[in-house]
């Protein structure tokens with residue numbers, strides 16, 4: 094069914110003017126009496142204290158980095174310290190306006206935001222709820238550490254828990270919130286609403302949108318803040334994310350109660366610098382950061398510039414924005430101006446700014462000013478404020494003293510388990526979906542597309558053993574459809590999106606007919622925003638959902654590079670297994686369209702630890718591996734060869750299994766038995782290898798063919814067993830040979846089966862140059878004759894068969910020429 | 913005069929198509945350019961338009977059945 098947004102030429106060409114509303118800049122007017130009524134004196138005093146805690150905490154890190162000591166405690170801290178001295182009002186003001194379950198995502202400079210959010214959450218929780226959280230985290234180990242070594246530190250045990258968890262994380266200790274696997278720039282503690290900080294500038298923007306989408310779809314009233322720096326406005330991802338959260342379809346096409354925008358606030362802590370680059374006037378075009386809201390949508394992201402040196406101005410603005418978000422009318426943007434007068438990092442020599450500028454801002458110190466106002470207004474006495482400051486110092490000192498002590502707070506024990514970090518990569522959990530989604534538009538059995546598949550033969554052969562056409566037998570495309578639809582139908586937490594995922598039926602038809610069955614909010618067209626597609630999936634998943642997302646072509650992985658390699662691949666391990674990322678990322682490997690649409694980049698993805706990588710070559714495998722991927726709680730990247738979508742099942746005797754069919758990852762498939770040479774194939778290379786094996790038979794050689802099926806995990810046992818028998822190994826894939834994962838396999842097999850090998854292994858891939866267009870493609874992807882040439886030439890030279898392929902080049906010469 | 917509704921050329925490698933849906937039924941008045949039947953190949957779904965004005969007098973290939981490029985799907989009189 095075509096969607097209902099008609100495009101009318103008459104209306105399109107009518108003369109008009111695009112108008113913009115004014116964007117408020119520092120519109121907040123101070124009114125202490127009003128703020129006392131609004132917040133109560135106690136909350137205002139706490140705001141002052143919370144700012145002092147953040148300041149003291151950051152100053153402590155600064156002292157360690159610059160002098161190696163703090164209050165007489167000596168310690169060498171080698172990690173990063175991007176401090177927020179001068180930005181405390183932004184962190185604390187924002188936290189004042191948020192509920193404990195509201196979520197903040199941060200940047201490299203977010204210790205303060207995390208502490209402020211935690212302090213506000215702790216103060217808002219009753220003792221029972223807090224005890225449940227501290228008792229549950231890491232089986233109560235951190236809570237016991239605090240009880241044994243710190244106590245309440247002159248504050249409260251809850252606060253000591255928070256500060257210890259953060260500091261131990263920064264100091265990379267086992268007691269840290271993520272067992273030291275995240276460290277300074279990736280710390281988080283979700284029970285207090287402090288979601289992952291991110292060392293990649295702008296990295297949190299799309300993740301926050303994904304988490305907000307999760308809140309939207311689960312009916313939670315939580316709002317999500319993406320805390321970002323002004324410098325991140327130069328990053329493509331933040332623009333993709335703002336647009337994603339503002340997509341028109343939320344209002345035009347999604348059905349109630351989902352017809353609202355993801356409740357996300359892009360909260361820019363604008364400290365005027367990105368390291369030493371000045372955003373306003375030097376590196377950015379916006380002149381006022383808030384202006385960018387006007388370019389994103391008609392509501393202009395409700396953008397405003399606010400005074401980030403006044404916690405009450407920030408609390409007021411964040412409070413107003415959260416009301417807009419909870420009404421479903423986001424996304425929103427705040428430009429919170431404040432000055433960082435600590436260096437960018439502790440190696441910063443401040444060469445880019447003048448002493449006068451720094452002095453002027455120090456005279457505008459947010460804490461000193463707020464303190465003076467509260468004293469002036471009679472909210473606190475000068476003596477009480479001084480006592481607060483002193484107590485805060487003692488509190489941070491007590492926590493620090495316990496955490497620096499390596500005896501009391503050691504790092505994880507790598508010596509006794511050298512693979513301990515590796516074991517945090519995957520959780521290996523499987524969640525078989527049960528029940529049936531309540532939101533289906535029609536019964537899948539009534540779908541024409543599904544009926545069409547149902548009429549087909551499960552096997553690729555007819556009764557006489559003749560090969561059936563892809564219109565008559567279940568294809569690899571159909572097999573993927575079955576697997577995906579099964580999960581969409583049985584698991585309401587699963588959403589699927591990407592470019593052309595809905596009406597078009599997926600760029601290559603895998604989602605055909607799904608639009609009739611699955612409602613918009615679980616199956617939608619994304620913008621052409623590969624980075625945001627992956628980033629939002631990461632956020633949606635780490636907030637508790639499951640996502641199946643798609644990049645039309647594997648060649649577009651580059652557009653989502655950071656999101657795949659640094660976010661999707663790393664959050665499970667960086668959280669020490671605390672977070673789960675059930676994300677399945679599909680990417681097709683093209684053909685015919687030339688250099689930017691034909692690359693097998695499976696080696697690239699395999700190279701980065703943290704992703705399961707699968708490359709099915711048969712319909713039955715496609716179904717089985719896809720079902721396992723979707724049922725798993727680990728991130729999985731699926732490569733699909735466009736050349737194979739129309740393949741029918743020719744290996745499984747019974748054809749493509751019906752119903753639920755999971756296939757364990759890390760089990761290679763024996764496709765043909767033979768004694769003379771082992772051919773390991775990756776993805777579509779299976780088929781030319783089969784043809785090559787037939788030809789080799791005519792030379793009296795029997796090849797054994799093993800289909801890798803999955804690259805991570807990889808099944809060495811099956812392969813090594815075969816090589817020990819044949820003594821010869823050739824690995825065939827469509828990946829470019831230089832840096833190919835096939836080389837890793839070849840090297841490992843050589844170590845594992847050396848004694849039984851009669852020759853060095855051969856890697857046959859694509860040559861080290863661009864994929865040419867359709868008519869030249871057979872000079873690029875290995876063909877049957879290339880495989881025969883390599884086997885006969887390298888392993889059985891005595892057969893003296895003439896080469897027919899083109900690949901007779903000199904590796905040393907080619908490498909010297911850089912090709 | 914009778915005009916046949918044919919399965920068009922579907923591209924290089926595609927020879928077969930399935931009838932997904934007859935939008936018009938036997939006896940319906942159809943006008944030239946109106947979608948009368950939807951067919952699918954492994955690659956795409958395709959809407960086939962009436963080649964002329966008239967009455968759909970015959971359906972030769974039913975929904976769910978396979979057919980080939982060039983085959984007659986139905987007749988308009």
Ligand SMILES: Cc1ncc(C[n+]2csc(CCOP(=O)(O)OP(=O)(O)O)c2C)c(N)n1
Pocket residue numbers: 201202292293294321322323324325326364366367368437
């Ligand atoms: C993608 C990326 N590019 C560059 C860096 C190096 N880097 C770290 S912080 C920073 C400046 C960021 O400025 P801004 O977003 O304004 O945040 P601030 O440091 O001012 O808090 C840079 C360039 C990075 N971490 N990530």
